[in-house]
Amino acid sequence: MKSINQVANGDxxxxxxxxxxxxxxxxxxxxxxLVYGGDAVVSDAQIQQALQAAPATPAPPATGTxxxxxxxxxxxxxxxxxxxxxxxxxxxxLQPQATAQLKQLRSALTSAALSKDRFMVAGHTDAKGNxxxxxxxxxxxxxxxxxYLVDNGVEPxxxxxxxxxxxxxxxxxxxxxxxxxxxxxRNLGEIP
Numbered sequence: 001m002k003s004i005n006q007v008a009n010g011d012x013x014x015x016x017x018x019x020x021x022x023x024x025x026x027x028x029x030x031x032x033x034l035v036y037g038g039d040a041v042v043s044d045a046q047i048q049q050a051l052q053a054a055p056a057t058p059a060p061p062a063t064g065t066x067x068x069x070x071x072x073x074x075x076x077x078x079x080x081x082x083x084x085x086x087x088x089x090x091x092x093x094l095q096p097q098a099t100a101q102l103k104q105l106r107s108a109l110t111s112a113a114l115s116k117d118r119f120m121v122a123g124h125t126d127a128k129g130n131x132x133x134x135x136x137x138x139x140x141x142x143x144x145x146x147x148y149l150v151d152n153g154v155e156p157x158x159x160x161x162x163x164x165x166x167x168x169x170x171x172x173x174x175x176x177x178x179x180x181x182x183x184x185x186r187n188l189g190e191i192p
Contacts, residue, residue: 040084041100041101041104042081042083042101042104043104044104044105044107044108044111045108046081047081047083047104047105047108047185048108048111048113048114050079050080050081051079051080051081051108051109051114051117051119051185051187052079052113052114052187053079053117053187053189079186079187080184080185080186080187081184081185082170082182082183082184083101083105083182083183083184083185084101084182085098085101085102085141085145085182085183086098087141087144087181090137092137092140092141092143092144093144094144094145094148102145102148102149102152103152105145105149105185106148106149106152106153106154109149109154109158110153110154114187116190116191117158117187117188117189117190117191118157118158118159118160118187118188118189118190118191119158119159119160119185119186119187119188120159120160120161120162120184120185120186120188121142121145121146121149121159121160121161121162121183121184121185122138122142122161122162122163122164122183122184122185122186123137123138123139123140123141123142123143123145123161123162123163123164123183124138124163124164124165124166124167124168124169124170124180124181124182124183124184125137125138125141125165125166125180125181126166126169126175126176126177126178126180126181127166127169127175127176127180128176131165131166134165134166135163135164135165135167136163137163137165138163138164138165139161139162139163140163141163141183142161142162142163142183143161145161145183146159146160146161157191158191160188166180170182
């Protein structure tokens with residue numbers, strides 16, 4: 001008979017393995033940004049890989065109970081990618097060089113693998129300036145990306161634009177760094 005610790009350790013090990021598989025997809029999607037810097041264009045295949053739902057894994061074996069508490073492994077994963085989509089300074093106007101990345105994003109979102117999913121387009125800013133202004137600017141930037149995608153063939157009901165301002169910094173230790181100015185695409189799951 002297995003002890004509760006053995007069952008919990010087995011669940012943790014399985015969860016770690018699932019996270020490592022998903023982490024591999026995230027690293028593959030971010031690899032061009034890590035190697036070539038923020039100016040690299042992430043391909044549609046890399047975006048698609050990062051946004052696809054993790055493959056279904058069989059339910060974990062029966063979990064233990066102790067004193068009325070049930071121990072279960074967490075199975076949530078996040079299908080998301082941060083993209084460098086350049087904007088004019090202090091503006092929500094897309095720079096001309098944003099087109100290459102946005103074309104790759106549109107191609108990924110209209111692919112057969114992602115065509116039934118909804119997505120959040122989240123704008124982020126650095127911590128320079130007024131927090132209220134940054135919040136507004138991030139919302140306008142997210143909406144600009146959404147508008148581009150809709151104008152280029154992505155169904156509007158599949159896209160939700162939100163802005164976070166400087167709330168979720170990519171590098172909290174460097175709040176004014178340009179890497180914090182980004183657009184995040186997150187898979188919200190299938191259209192109901």
